[in-house]
Amino acid sequence: MKINYFEDTDTALIEFTSQPVAETREISENVYLDLDAQGNLVAMTIEHAGEKANIQSFAFERLSKASA
Numbered sequence: 001m002k003i004n005y006f007e008d009t010d011t012a013l014i015e016f017t018s019q020p021v022a023e024t025r026e027i028s029e030n031v032y033l034d035l036d037a038q039g040n041l042v043a044m045t046i047e048h049a050g051e052k053a054n055i056q057s058f059a060f061e062r063l064s065k066a067s068a
Contacts, residue, residue: 005049012049017042 002015019036021043026032030047046052 010048010050012046013043014046015043 004013004015005011006013017036017040019040019042021034022037023035023039024032025035030052032045032047033041034043034045036042
């Protein structure tokens, strides 16, 4: 996964895979999903990310499966 933040346009691009994009779907006015030919998520774009997604504060945590 790769996250890019473009300060000049206040846009966040979250890339989940490097597959070619076959389709982009608008989820809301400022959120777009890029899908591959099989309909799998490739990337997500968030416009006005500082305002809409609080991009100034970012953390990543990978959680393992809990043991039963």
